[in-house]
Amino acid sequence: MEPISLLCRDGYELLGHFWRPEGAVDAGTVIINPATGVLARYYHRYARFLAEQGFAVLTYDYRGIGLSRPGRIQGAGIRWRDWGELDFDAAIAWAQRRRPDGMLAVVGHSIGGFLPGFAPGAARIDRLLTVGAQYAYWRDYAADRRLRLMLKWHVAMPVLTALLGYFPGRRLGWLEDLPAGVAHEWSFRREKMEVSYPQHERPLILDRFAAVRAQILAVGMADDEFGTPRAILRGLSYYRNSERQRVSLAPADLGFADVGHFGLFHARHRDGFWRQSCAWLRDGLSPWPPDAVLLPEGGTWKQRISYA
Numbered sequence: 001m002e003p004i005s006l007l008c009r010d011g012y013e014l015l016g017h018f019w020r021p022e023g024a025v026d027a028g029t030v031i032i033n034p035a036t037g038v039l040a041r042y043y044h045r046y047a048r049f050l051a052e053q054g055f056a057v058l059t060y061d062y063r064g065i066g067l068s069r070p071g072r073i074q075g076a077g078i079r080w081r082d083w084g085e086l087d088f089d090a091a092i093a094w095a096q097r098r099r100p101d102g103m104l105a106v107v108g109h110s111i112g113g114f115l116p117g118f119a120p121g122a123a124r125i126d127r128l129l130t131v132g133a134q135y136a137y138w139r140d141y142a143a144d145r146r147l148r149l150m151l152k153w154h155v156a157m158p159v160l161t162a163l164l165g166y167f168p169g170r171r172l173g174w175l176e177d178l179p180a181g182v183a184h185e186w187s188f189r190r191e192k193m194e195v196s197y198p199q200h201e202r203p204l205i206l207d208r209f210a211a212v213r214a215q216i217l218a219v220g221m222a223d224d225e226f227g228t229p230r231a232i233l234r235g236l237s238y239y240r241n242s243e244r245q246r247v248s249l250a251p252a253d254l255g256f257a258d259v260g261h262f263g264l265f266h267a268r269h270r271d272g273f274w275r276q277s278c279a280w281l282r283d284g285l286s287p288w289p290p291d292a293v294l295l296p297e298g299g300t301w302k303q304r305i306s307y308a
Helices: 040-052 080-098 143-164 180-188 199-210 229-236 267-283
Strands: 002-007 013-019 029-033 056-060 104-109 127-131 215-221 244-249 292-294
Touching (some): 013 040, 040 056, 040 267, 215 229
Parallel strands (some): 029 056
Antiparallel strands (some): 002 013
């Protein structure tokens, strides 16, 4: 790997790493989008594995996080939306400059699988693999853990953020520190994502999601308290012009007792999920039978899940 920098349209510099593909054949470029409050280095072992399979891989920290954190996080004015509209868009531009005619795939963990829809350049994506992807609407959390998660992320987090000017996640052992704008977007996200933004901005946001034509495979774990089937389908509904497949896996399907929201990027999944994911990233072939499939405009879900 080698360190790189990405210059966003607003002049903000992001730092990350480029993993050169091994072997004579370049299978395409993969951008890895982290979850909220998770450092890019958490995904480095998976990135190294993908490079061994012939992919060129880009990992990077969003603004306000890890290597891309400014000297002072208070008052930085950083929002979740900026991570997609500016940061991820800069990652797409970098990948396009590197290989304009190459296959471009994205692995998005949690919010990292939803952020692509904000990016003006997301129409260039060929394939999107999401893992537990959702936008943290509290009613979508697993029913048996909903109250605890609501108190943690939608009561304690906004109170601490208001007091300190940022969310001190690292000090609490609750992921990394978060800029105030990111923390508040998470805390106050409503049933429809677009109503979190001024009314005059909503059509543009929805149009950007609709412009994405990538094949999407959304993987969820049965023991994921955040990425429940309802949460995943709610996020997928915004990509209305993409062919979307949702797959639910139980930990036992992968040979483990538990996996949860973060476990699939642990090295113990190298010979299982990691290797299986390459079939999708390289050829668009799902190694698992889908629970639900929706084709662009006019299709119907094989399995319907109510948002009520």
